Amino acid sequence: MKVLAMTALVGAMTFVAPVAQAKSDLVAGLQREPPHLDPTSAAAGAIDQVLYANVFEGLTRFGPDGSVNPGLAESWDISDDGRVYTFHLRKGVTFHDGSALDAGDVVFTLDRARAEDSQNAQKALFAGIESVEALDDLTARVTLAQPDGGFLFNMAWGDAVIVAPESIESIKQSPVGTGAFRFKGWVQGDRITLERNPDYWGEAARLDSATFKFISDPTAAFAAVMAEDVQAFPFYPAPENLPQFEADPRFQVLVGSTEGETILAMNNALPPLDNPMVRRAVAHAIDRKAIMEGAMFGLGTAIGTHFAPHHPDYVDLMYLSDYDPELSRQLLAEAGMAEGFTTTLKLPPPSYARRGGEIVAAQLRNVGIETEITNLEWAQWLEEVFRGKDFGLTIVSHTEPMDIGIYARPEYYFQYDSPDFQALNAALSTETDPEKRSELLVQMQTRIAEDHVNAYLFQLAVPTVADARLRGLWADAPTQATDLTGVYWEE
Numbered sequence: 001m002k003v004l005a006m007t008a009l010v011g012a013m014t015f016v017a018p019v020a021q022a023k024s025d026l027v028a029g030l031q032r033e034p035p036h037l038d039p040t041s042a043a044a045g046a047i048d049q050v051l052y053a054n055v056f057e058g059l060t061r062f063g064p065d066g067s068v069n070p071g072l073a074e075s076w077d078i079s080d081d082g083r084v085y086t087f088h089l090r091k092g093v094t095f096h097d098g099s100a101l102d103a104g105d106v107v108f109t110l111d112r113a114r115a116e117d118s119q120n121a122q123k124a125l126f127a128g129i130e131s132v133e134a135l136d137d138l139t140a141r142v143t144l145a146q147p148d149g150g151f152l153f154n155m156a157w158g159d160a161v162i163v164a165p166e167s168i169e170s171i172k173q174s175p176v177g178t179g180a181f182r183f184k185g186w187v188q189g190d191r192i193t194l195e196r197n198p199d200y201w202g203e204a205a206r207l208d209s210a211t212f213k214f215i216s217d218p219t220a221a222f223a224a225v226m227a228e229d230v231q232a233f234p235f236y237p238a239p240e241n242l243p244q245f246e247a248d249p250r251f252q253v254l255v256g257s258t259e260g261e262t263i264l265a266m267n268n269a270l271p272p273l274d275n276p277m278v279r280r281a282v283a284h285a286i287d288r289k290a291i292m293e294g295a296m297f298g299l300g301t302a303i304g305t306h307f308a309p310h311h312p313d314y315v316d317l318m319y320l321s322d323y324d325p326e327l328s329r330q331l332l333a334e335a336g337m338a339e340g341f342t343t344t345l346k347l348p349p350p351s352y353a354r355r356g357g358e359i360v361a362a363q364l365r366n367v368g369i370e371t372e373i374t375n376l377e378w379a380q381w382l383e384e385v386f387r388g389k390d391f392g393l394t395i396v397s398h399t400e401p402m403d404i405g406i407y408a409r410p411e412y413y414f415q416y417d418s419p420d421f422q423a424l425n426a427a428l429s430t431e432t433d434p435e436k437r438s439e440l441l442v443q444m445q446t447r448i449a450e451d452h453v454n455a456y457l458f459q460l461a462v463p464t465v466a467d468a469r470l471r472g473l474w475a476d477a478p479t480q481a482t483d484l485t486g487v488y489w490e491e
Contacts, residue, residue, distance in 0.1 A: 029233035036172035041119035045480040048158035052481035056161035056177035066478035082147030096182040103134035122159040206488035232466040256476035260397035260460030269415035279452040281331035283321035295356035300458035340368025343392030
């Protein structure tokens with residue numbers, strides 16, 4: 001623990017001031033608790049929210065501005081044909097159990113992620129890998145089946161962090177990584193505690209310990225922050241409270257952007273939502289502004305496709321799904337559903353979903369579509385909706401960066417199966433020319449907007465409420481993470 005001391009000489013006497021201790025611990029609030037602690041075998045963003053950068057690291061990593069930076073690989077070489085990546089690992093990196101990181105761990109991680117029985121939620125990130133080899137202890141060579149302009153970007157995802165084979169058996173309960181913090185304990189239903197890793201290869205964390213406190217209820221979150229029991233709350237769940245915090249000098253309020261496209265997802269394989277005309281009717285029944293005002297108190301940016309507005313290749317396609325309930329009723333009639341229909345609306349815990357869901361249900365009712373609302377916890381949502389595909393509609397924010405490629409997976413939970421889109425995505429994966437990649441991204445955005453795969457609502461904003469003395473917190477969220485590696489208390 002850091003100790004501050006002051007000495008002053010008075011005449012011939014030396015006076016030592018009382019010892020003051022600089023604050024070196026932090027309690028951070030999060031609304032979602034992870035289902036387990038293996039980021040390489042689950043779709044739950046709550047895992048990365050706690051562990052990304054703090055405990056686990058990849059070959060590359062995202063910076064706070066979304067840039068892709070060196071991680072466990074200090075550098076890399078790319079072959080002239082764009083197929084072979086040779087990664088040069090940092091020297092002296094050890095896992096939290098004391099074992100050394102080597103190229104064999106890279107081989108194990110990537111082979112495990114792309115294996116036939118892989119449980120990795122983003123298995124598609126690794127599908128283009130043809131082989132992985134350890135050339136020596138600190139050099140790993142990855143050969144791709146074809147060039148992939150986004151490969152280094154893919155390796156920065158939380159799903160691609162490097163894990164050691166000897167840690168896999170217990171990783172879900174006791175994660176072992178290489179990060180600036182190591183796992184200390186998990187009281188399920190309450191908190192996860194990390195402690196500073198004294199053997200970290202890079203710049204040491206300035207916090208001695210960090211506790212993630214799980215508070216799902218927005219009212220309880222407000223009380224915990226006001227009482228200063230929690231000193232930082234990323235993704236604060238009650239935006240209506242922000243003006244109160246802004247007026248209180250004890251706190252700072254950060255409002256940043258995310259990669260989170262918030263959508264009313266539709267089951268494209270479930271009648272009548274398998275009919276593009278019906279999906280278009282649903283989209284035109286939705287008033288984005290009303291949802292943002294009612295669910296997020298105005299926070300967020302309206303979107304018309306599955307792409308972040310701050311991305312340079314974003315194209316505004318909201319005109320394809322403007323709020324027009326009369327057109328919605330007309331489209332339903334043309335689809336043979338003049339009397340409307342009934343479907344399910346299954347909602348995960350976040351306030352944007354629960355609050356937004358009530359508004360969406362009322363808007364759909366206005367055009368004759370009835371919804372049976374079910375509120376689910378995250379584990380239930382993952383089981384029923386994401387894996388089981390047992391739903392009609394759901395509301396969720398896709399916070400993975402640059403994830404438009406999920407629309408090329410017919411087995412993905414909303415079950416969109418378009419050979420044309422799949423061809424565009426395949427072309428993007430092999431294209432390295434920036435201008436041509438931009439053209440393809442515009443075409444991909446347009447295709448899913450015209451097919452009304454989902455109803456696109458808004459880009460999720462991330463409000464963070466924190467103690468005014470805290471420094472180093474990320475304002476933006478380019479990936480799902482609460483990166484504490486640079487956080488410290490101002491003295």
